[in-house]
Amino acid sequence: MPEVAEKKPPFNPHQVSAAWRAYGEASHTEEETLKSHLPLVHSVVDRIRASLPSHIEIQDLYSVGLLGLINALRRFDPTHGITFASYATLRIRGAVLDELRRMDWMSRSLRVKAKKLTDVISAFEQKVGRPVTEAEIADELGISTEEYSALLDEVRPVSYVELDSLSGDDEDSNLHDIIPDDNQATASDLAMKQELIRLVSERIEKLPEIQRKILAMYYHENLRLAEIASVFGLTESRICQIHTQAVLSLKSYIRSAAAS
Numbered sequence: 001m002p003e004v005a006e007k008k009p010p011f012n013p014h015q016v017s018a019a020w021r022a023y024g025e026a027s028h029t030e031e032e033t034l035k036s037h038l039p040l041v042h043s044v045v046d047r048i049r050a051s052l053p054s055h056i057e058i059q060d061l062y063s064v065g066l067l068g069l070i071n072a073l074r075r076f077d078p079t080h081g082i083t084f085a086s087y088a089t090l091r092i093r094g095a096v097l098d099e100l101r102r103m104d105w106m107s108r109s110l111r112v113k114a115k116k117l118t119d120v121i122s123a124f125e126q127k128v129g130r131p132v133t134e135a136e137i138a139d140e141l142g143i144s145t146e147e148y149s150a151l152l153d154e155v156r157p158v159s160y161v162e163l164d165s166l167s168g169d170d171e172d173s174n175l176h177d178i179i180p181d182d183n184q185a186t187a188s189d190l191a192m193k194q195e196l197i198r199l200v201s202e203r204i205e206k207l208p209e210i211q212r213k214i215l216a217m218y219y220h221e222n223l224r225l226a227e228i229a230s231v232f233g234l235t236e237s238r239i240c241q242i243h244t245q246a247v248l249s250l251k252s253y254i255r256s257a258a259a260s
Contacts, residue, residue, distance in 0.1 A: 030073055037073075037088055041065040044092045047224065048100075052157065056105060061096050068095030089222075106157060114158040114248075117151065122252030131207050131249050134241075152241040155248075196254070203253045211246035214239060 045061045052058075072091035076084050117137075124132050124140050132140075138148035204212055210232070217223045217231070225243075229236040 033073055033084075034069065037069060037085065038066075040085065040088055041069055041092055043222070044089060045096060047222075048093070048096055052100075053105070056100075056103075061099065064099040065092045065096050068092035071095065110155065110158065113151075114155040117155060118248050118252045118255070121248050122256050125249065125252060126256055131203075131211075131253075133208075134245055137245075149241050152244045153237065156240050156244045199254055199257050200250060203250055207246055207249065211242055211249075214243050215246055218243065 041062060045058065045065050049056070049058055049061070068091045069088055072084070072088040075091075076087055078084075080087075120140060121132065121137060124137065128136075134148055134152070135145055138145045141148065141151075143151070204215065207215075214228055214232075217228045218225070223231075225236050225239050229239045232239065
């Protein structure tokens, strides 16, 4: 069945004005740049919303994303060798994820369940010295592959946030902060960020090919899950499960490396 394009709610002029007031008045150039990059806010929020429960007010996330865009506009430094669109996307995503954490939108039981699953994956992968398959984890848990797929679906919302907090249990340490924008960053901070990049890159190379490709398509090529599913000839639900397994594997690896 072809996907029906969802009509995007336009930004209310009062939202834009209120957002600007938080950062002071805008110059003509800034205002034009903001308007031309507003689609980035919709793009980022719409990708995240796919994993959120229905009670989350999406319009509020658009507003937060708008603040992230303005923040990016005021902080952007072209000498860092990254395009404004790429930098703004990172800042918008970071702002939205920070707001979700502030809202504490995930239930405690879901967090506990996701952590237990991550711990099991971590212990198993340390034992065998490689990323493990879904079938192996299902066997370790004493459940069927169908039951494990259902478990991945249940903890899926956690995985979309956790890829931005791979460095450990500190939820304020996010991958979007790896892109430097603070001239006062210490050598120690930069070294830790570089080590995080190295660990993530190293582990991604060891993931199964389909997991690597899905992560690349989703996070680097900005494809929607439905588009990725079409490429592989799989259902969107199955792509979500593979993505979740990959993220949990990365999370468990980083935690193990940080603890050693």
